Amino acid sequence: MLSKSDRHIIEASKSRGWILEPQAKQIMAGRGFDIPNFVLTDSIAVAGTFLRNAPGPVVAKAVSEKIIHKTEFAAVVTGISEEKILEREMIRLKALQGCEQVLVEEMVKGLEIIIGAKNDFQFGPVVVLGLGGTSVEIYKDTAIRMAPVKSAEVASMVDSLQGKRLFRGYRRSPGVNMAALGQLVANFSSLIMDLEENFQSIDLNPVICTQDRCVIADARIMLVKGP
Amino acid sequence: MAVIGVSTTQNSHPANVIYTKNHLRYPVKTYAVNPKGGMLNREPLYRQVEDIQGDVDMAVIAVRAQFVPGVVKQCIKKGVKGAVIISGGFSESGNHELQKTVTDIAQKADFPFVGPNCLGIYAPDVVDTFFLPGERIVRPKKGNIGFVSQSGGVLVDQMVKFAGQGIGISLGVSIGNKAVLREIDMIDWFENDLETRVIAFYIEGFGRREGREFIRRAERCPKPIVVLKAGKSPKGMAAVSSHTASLAGDYRVFSEVMKQFCVAEAANEYELTSFCEALSCYSKGIRGNVGIVSLSGGHGVLAADACGAHGISLPQITSRTIGKIRENLSPEIRQIASLTNPLDLTGSCVDNDIEISVRHLARDENIECILTLLLPYSPGISADIGAKLSQVARNEGKPLIAYVPHEDKYKIIIEGFELNNIPVASSVEGAVLMAKALKRCRPC
Numbered sequence: 001m002l003s004k005s006d007r008h009i010i011e012a013s014k015s016r017g018w019i020l021e022p023q024a025k026q027i028m029a030g031r032g033f034d035i036p037n038f039v040l041t042d043s044i045a046v047a048g049t050f051l052r053n054a055p056g057p058v059v060a061k062a063v064s065e066k067i068i069h070k071t072e073f074a075a076v077v078t079g080i081s082e083e084k085i086l087e088r089e090m091i092r093l094k095a096l097q098g099c100e101q102v103l104v105e106e107m108v109k110g111l112e113i114i115i116g117a118k119n120d121f122q123f124g125p126v127v128v129l130g131l132g133g134t135s136v137e138i139y140k141d142t143a144i145r146m147a148p149v150k151s152a153e154v155a156s157m158v159d160s161l162q163g164k165r166l167f168r169g170y171r172r173s174p175g176v177n178m179a180a181l182g183q184l185v186a187n188f189s190s191l192i193m194d195l196e197e198n199f200q201s202i203d204l205n206p207v208i209c210t211q212d213r214c215v216i217a218d219a220r221i222m223l224v225k226g227p
Numbered sequence: 228m229a230v231i232g233v234s235t236t237q238n239s240h241p242a243n244v245i246y247t248k249n250h251l252r253y254p255v256k257t258y259a260v261n262p263k264g265g266m267l268n269r270e271p272l273y274r275q276v277e278d279i280q281g282d283v284d285m286a287v288i289a290v291r292a293q294f295v296p297g298v299v300k301q302c303i304k305k306g307v308k309g310a311v312i313i314s315g316g317f318s319e320s321g322n323h324e325l326q327k328t329v330t331d332i333a334q335k336a337d338f339p340f341v342g343p344n345c346l347g348i349y350a351p352d353v354v355d356t357f358f359l360p361g362e363r364i365v366r367p368k369k370g371n372i373g374f375v376s377q378s379g380g381v382l383v384d385q386m387v388k389f390a391g392q393g394i395g396i397s398l399g400v401s402i403g404n405k406a407v408l409r410e411i412d413m414i415d416w417f418e419n420d421l422e423t424r425v426i427a428f429y430i431e432g433f434g435r436r437e438g439r440e441f442i443r444r445a446e447r448c449p450k451p452i453v454v455l456k457a458g459k460s461p462k463g464m465a466a467v468s469s470h471t472a473s474l475a476g477d478y479r480v481f482s483e484v485m486k487q488f489c490v491a492e493a494a495n496e497y498e499l500t501s502f503c504e505a506l507s508c509y510s511k512g513i514r515g516n517v518g519i520v521s522l523s524g525g526h527g528v529l530a531a532d533a534c535g536a537h538g539i540s541l542p543q544i545t546s547r548t549i550g551k552i553r554e555n556l557s558p559e560i561r562q563i564a565s566l567t568n569p570l571d572l573t574g575s576c577v578d579n580d581i582e583i584s585v586r587h588l589a590r591d592e593n594i595e596c597i598l599t600l601l602l603p604y605s606p607g608i609s610a611d612i613g614a615k616l617s618q619v620a621r622n623e624g625k626p627l628i629a630y631v632p633h634e635d636k637y638k639i640i641i642e643g644f645e646l647n648n649i650p651v652a653s654s655v656e657g658a659v660l661m662a663k664a665l666k667r668c669r670p671c
Contacts (some may be wrong), residue, residue: 116471120480123437128471136470144475144483146442201472222469 002194003030010198010223017223020063022103025217028204031191033184034215038105044090047104048083057081057107059217060089066098068220071134075099078107108217110210111166111176115185117147117192117202119224125192125199129154129185131163132206139163147189151182167209176209184214200224228354229276229283229307231298232290232314233259233267233403241313241358242289245347248361256281256352269320271526276305278570283307287347287356288340292316296344303336310340311347311356318404319344330406339412345403346379349386351396359383370395371424372503373417375410377402377431378457385429388500392633392653393645394507397422411437414444414452425506427453427499438481442488451667453491454553455499456481491667498660504650505661509626515666519569520584522576522608526600526630526655527569530663533659539666541568551590555583577607582619589623596626596665598658604636613643620649626665630658 002010006027013019019027025035039050040063051058054184062075070076075096077089086104093097093102114132119125130142143157155178158167169175184207192202200222228249232404234240238247242259249257250270259267264274272281276286276298285301288295292314302310310511317326326343333340341347347356351369355361357379368557374389376382379401386399397420402408410428417426426448445452459478465595487494491506493499517539521527549566556572557562557580564580565571570588572580580658581599589598599616601608609615629644631637633653644651652658 106598114470114474116469116474118471118475118480119476120477121435122433122438122477123442123480124436125486126475126480126484128475130474137473140474142474144480145487146439146484201469203469203471205470220469222472 006030010195013221014223016065017225018068019221019223021061021219022063022101024221025216027191027221028216028219031187033187034180034213036105036108036215036217037102040101040103042094042101044087047086047090047102050104051080051083051086054106058086058104059091059107060086060093061103061105061218062096062099063101063103064096064098067096070185070218073097080107080219105217108208108210108213108215110208110215111173111208112217113167113176113181113209114203114205115188115207116142116204117188117199119192119196119200125189125196127185127189127192129157130161131166136205145189147192149186149189151179151186154178154182154185157185174211177211177213180212180214181209195221198223228255229258229260229273229279229286229302230278231260231286231288233261233272235261235263235265235267240289241425242287244358244360245287245289245313248355252361253352253354258283276301276307279305285354285584286307286310287313287655289313289358292322292325292343296332297339299329299332303332303338307338309338310342311345312340312342312403312406313345313347313356313358314342315344317343317406321635326404326406330530333407339408340406341400341408342403344486346382346401348401349396349399353441357401363455365390368393368395368602369422371422371507372396372427373413373420373423373425374399374427374429374503375402376400376415376429377405378429379491380405385496385499388496391502392500392504393641394500394504404416409437411440411444411586414448416439416445418448418450423450424510425451425453425502425503427455429455429457429499431457438484442484442490445490446488449510451491451510453493453499453502453506453664454485455493455496486667489667491496491664494663497657498663501652501657501660502664502667504652505628505664506667508648508650509665511626511665512666512667513595513626513662515539515662516593516595517598517662518542518544518588518596519598519600520581520588521569521571521600522581522602522605523600524565524571524572524573525600526657529573529655530598530600530659533571533656534662537659537663539659539662544568544570544588545591545593548591549585551587552584555587556580574602574605575607576605578609578615579607581612582615585616585627586619586623589620589625589627594625596628596662598628598630598632598662600658605629605639610639611643613645613649614647615641615643617644617647617649621647628652628661630655630659635639 116128230246232242
């Protein structure tokens with residue numbers, strides 16, 4: 001079931017055709033998904049305070065109705081640990097087309113994966129899982145399942161990937177928490193069943209997976225084109 | 228059966244071909260219908276289906292598209308149980324309205340029909356509505372494969388291939404525009420049909436969300452389902468704005484979802500044939516661990532390569548199995564046979580050596596399925612080897628798949644297997660494809 005606030009976000013985003021990152025993450029957070037601590041602001045002072053209180057470096061991202069793919073606009077800056085750099089990047093991001101606010105959030109390090117959804121004409125909602133990041137379309141290493149999927153099925157999705165060893169632990173990297181990943185994919189698959197009438201495709205990319213958790217670092221929901 | 232639209236002047240009209248064929252060659256009582264009435268070859272031509280005195284189970288409708296709605300109404304009035312609408316000129320040529328009219332009439336009266344724009348059905352020894360002259364087509368014998376095709380041409384061609392491999396079918400259905408009866412209905416029908424053991428489909432595409440419904444039924448159906456999909460290359464995909472949409476193309480989704488629910492997707496018509504034959508003998512799945520018994524080192528390597536290409540594993544045989552085989556082999560080959568997987572018993576082996584090898588491989592816990600590559604040229608192989616190995620497979624209870632060259636000379640060997648429900652491939656790769664069919668379920 002969609003919550004009242006989910007419906008509200010969807011209605012408000014329909015004319016744009018997609019849901020902005022902060023609202024997409026709000027929907028995810030409402031389902032209990034793990035998202036990084038963040039502040040959404042246009043104030044350099046507020047961002048600075050957030051950075052000082054953060055346990056490590058932060059990421060700054062432009063939030064703009066005009067920017068769907070942030071990488072192409074250099075609208076994401078990762079690994080900021082100094083206030084001076086944060087200030088400089090905030091000024092640059094705010095100057096990007098359509099950008100009113102900047103999303104500053106704690107940076108999590110781990111394996112970057114993509115969890116996606118497509119509303120397929122023949123089969124309805126399907127879940128996609130694979131290696132993520134900005135080069136997903138180059139490696140095309142993904143597994144697809146018709147939603148909903150059970151968390152136990154996620155292991156077989158991972159095992160069907162070329163990059164499965166990265167999930168299971170490779171050389172000095174410890175691998176990902178499969179229980180957390182399984183839970184996330186299963187819950188995500190039930191979310192997309194609820195969104196069946198509304199969405200066209202969803203990218204959670206990257207989702208950052210560590211030994212302890214799976215954090216949704218970016219989310220984009222493309223909506224069915226409405227009137 | 229009533230054939231509606233039989234021509235009084237044109238003997239090669241589809242309706243005439245269907246009428247004549249069934250009238251002369253099949254046990255079904257066939258009536259010819261034409262509004263003109265009169266006689267055709269000393270049999271009455273009925274003006275309309277309602278004039279037929281007996282009950283009519285099925286009507287074959289081969290009149291021009293615009294007359295189809297009226298004819299369907301008459302059939303309903305007469306109490307006909309269902310129809311095959313051969314006529315073209317509906318959705319396939321843009322006449323969606325006309326198709327909808329016919330569909331609405333039928334659905335309102337709960338009157339099932341196959342088509343329009345199709346060849347209809349072929350049930351061996353019972354009925355054949357294909358408008359192909361009887362002497363032209365090669366028909367498979369009665370068997371246990373149910374085959375449903377969106378294309379009539381593919382259905383006929385596949386039937387020829389089945390016949391060539393000695394595979395029989397329970398029923399072949401060309402569903403054409405699938406206005407009323409669709410793939411999902413056919414799953415239900417074949418699920419309850421006692422003669423059908425494997426359900427095979429040639430699919431061009433599903434309607435909106437129809438794939439999901441197909442999968443739901445397939446999941447519930449205890450019989451193995453095989454699909455051959457046409458239209459795999461992405462056609463002019465509109466610029467997609469998300470990574471996921473671009474990664475999950477239509478065909479990719481189709482293929483992955485089929486695997487997810489244990490539907491065996493055949494890559495091409497050869498795989499379809501092999502899959503059907505293998506699954507009609509063994510419906511239980513394997514994870515993909517195969518043991519190979521060969522009489523020639525070369526064939527063993529070829530089979531191993533094909534296994535690699537198709538994702539089949541050749542696990543190591545346990546030393547206990549190797550010991551058991553070695554001690555029972557004939558002294559002539561005991562030292563020269565190579566007892567790793569694939570086993571090479573050499574051209575000097577005799578029947579008993581092969582039996583021993585298959586028996587102990589079947590008892591090996593690492594092996595789920597055995598391929599035996601039988602080269603009947605070897606002097607020590609008898610004509611009875613097929614029956615002998617079938618007995619071994621039966622005793623041991625593990626699937627056995629044989630390769631025997633399909634030549635008349637070796638027919639007796641092939642029959643020895645097939646009469647015992649052991650599938651026989653006509654090529655090494657075909658045998659590997661049969662093993663692949665058994666691996667249709669993705670391990671969860």
